[in-house]
Amino acid sequence: IADGDAEDLRRLAAPLHEADLGALIEALDYDDRPRLVALLGSDFDFAALTEVDDAIREELLESIPNANIAEGVRELDVDDAVYILEDLDEADKAEVLGQLPPPERVALQRSLDYPEDSAGRRMQTEFIAVPPFWTVGQTIDYMRDTEDLPDTFYEIFVVDPSYQLIGTVPLDRLLRTKRPVKISDVMNEDQHLIEATDDQEKAARLFQRYNLVSCAVVDEAKRLVGVMMIDDIVDVIEEEADEDLKALGGVKGDEELSDTIWYTVRSRFPWLFANLITAIVAANVIHLFEASIQQMVVLAVLMPIVASIGGNAGTQTMTVTVRALATQELRRSNTWRIIRREVAVGICNGVGFAIILGTVAVMWFGIRDLGFVIGLAILTVLSVAALGGILIPLTLNRLGVDPAVSSGPFVTTTTDVIGFFAFLGIATLWFGLS
């Protein structure tokens, strides 16, 4: 379709939902994407750009003239417009903003002035605020008569003359109440407030905890400046879990399937490099015991097993810890209890695997003492793995470092070093190698 040009395309693509149009764009080849947008012209729904991968959005925005971007962005809610504009470079951003009529420019500029990933960037700046002394009837009439309303909203805000929030009224309550009732008599007074400079993750926790669908955003003077909507929060929650998951697997949170090969190589290199350092440190421990290995080469066969089980046990504990820190289930009050629990789990599994692996080693190589040696080493490494798996992320977190990103190499270093050292060291002493 994209090469034939035509009315046809408009007819097919115009009625699509923004999400479907976004999916269509992602499915197209590199070259066809800008062509699709150009062909659709003013029928192109810029909201679709909020539904595609970052890399694709940036590449597409490059290809669209700034005047058309300005045109397209005008149709969007402020939060979607900000989402698209924040990725532009400064010059393009200024040019697009310059072509907007002043009221829209000011609204966008104000949102863009908030820090990245803050609630201010994600809020909608259109909302309905009424004084408490209005009646339900007045409020409904006001909404029927006003043109410039937000696209969707789930509650109206009740404010005092200085625009401080004093309550909220969910739309269903408004609909169920008779017209003469005063707004102040039906409003919820318990307030969940987000500051515009708050991190969007903090906002997400609030939504989750109190099952909100929208929430007021206020500035430093506690004046109402916007509203965050649940659909943006869903994206934040998904993104946050996604980042932690990828970070634990050694991948940057923003890696996407549409990234170029070269970008991916560079983004994955540092993690592998950190791991190389780790592995070299562990190899140095083996180097210490070269003489022992030469005398008893079976040690070289068994040592990776010890290190590997230790590494995996450490990863289990680390995963649980990182996740519990992210969801704020791990707090100061229960830290000690959780540390004790992890160490106890490590010791129990240590005893179990000491018996299993000890038996395997004796049966495999027919050396009875090897069973004791490897068993003792496994017990040691699993206990240390449990301790390291929880203390390392906790410490990084206290130091203000993201534990999901950085814990892995430290935990592996610990379990590898302790694993090799315990096994080779105990064997050297036990069998009198030197």
Added chain:
Amino acid sequence: IADGDAEDLRRLAAPLHEADLGALIEALDYDDRPRLVALLGSDFDFAALTEVDDAIREELLESIPNANIAEGVRELDVDDAVYILEDLDEADKAEVLGQLPPPERVALQRSLDYPEDSAGRRMQTEFIAVPPFWTVGQTIDYMRDTEDLPDTFYEIFVVDPSYQLIGTVPLDRLLRTKRPVKISDVMNEDQHLIEATDDQEKAARLFQRYNLVSCAVVDEAKRLVGVMMIDDIVDVIEEEADEDLKALGGVKGDEELSDTIWYTVRSRFPWLFANLITAIVAANVIHLFEASIQQMVVLAVLMPIVASIGGNAGTQTMTVTVRALATQELRRSNTWRIIRREVAVGICNGVGFAIILGTVAVMWFGIRDLGFVIGLAILTVLSVAALGGILIPLTLNRLGVDPAVSSGPFVTTTTDVIGFFAFLGIATLWFGLS
């Protein structure tokens, strides 16, 4: 407070939001939890139980008489009530249901009859449905006059006489429209429908894709039976990401900080055991090359480095693949492109690390040829790691096995075996060891 008994507690706890009451319960000691519930008596808000860990909820429900559970559950929305009841054993469940008045019992029973994790279990069965020929005014009057309305709702449904959904009207649209306008003139006709037997994750994708806040649930005859709300979906999304994250770290998705030590030991054991098998398979490869190691013990020092970098590179690719499968970004249409990309990334990083590690090996041990050998081995293992990291989860997924849970051991086995085999094999040939 919990030991002094009293009115005090009620005064303090009664006004708490269910989420805060839930957090309070979690923070209490094991023994104080049932006491808190008993002391609060009929003031205890059962909705708080939907906010605590599964283990705590089950243990608390054990301690509460079934009659009180029945009493408490009556106050809740159907979806919350189902959430609490589904964890009870059959006998208790039947007893609680038996003590409810028939209409509520039937509604709960119908939801409980849907499979676990289905949309039917999570839906609210109270909703507002009106015929298309009503006017906006009639609809508003109906809502004002009807007592038995859902607690919260964001849209009303338009149905034909056989209860088939023909459209929806968001509340904000209803409020902005003049009373004489017909419902059929303001309703949205594009329909997003969830079948009651659909998996809740499928429902979550629909909500995410189309930014929904609520969505109609229909039975097999396409009759409207309930509505899913965004707050439940947020929990589903969080849970899903949580399970994948934990599964990749070798931890069961339902593990919680409040689990007992023994439960945790048993739940983590299988993953470590799978890893033990993996490690023993890899150790067998080393066993094959014992003679080479004896002649050149430095091989034992370097071999874990090769296996370790391979394992980490495999994990990176696997993480990206598992996540892309979960979010359905990886589809049949782009599978080949992504496989090619991953292999290309693996080869690029392979060349990079071959050079780095080759140089390190030569400088460390002063054996020039060792650099070539380890470089070649690294290049091999990183290429295979990339291929395995994507093909293994893809294959498991096609076989209907959850790739997040099972990919890890397969990927590690592959990278370990190939790592040891490539390095020790190439060294044996190159240096003429036997």
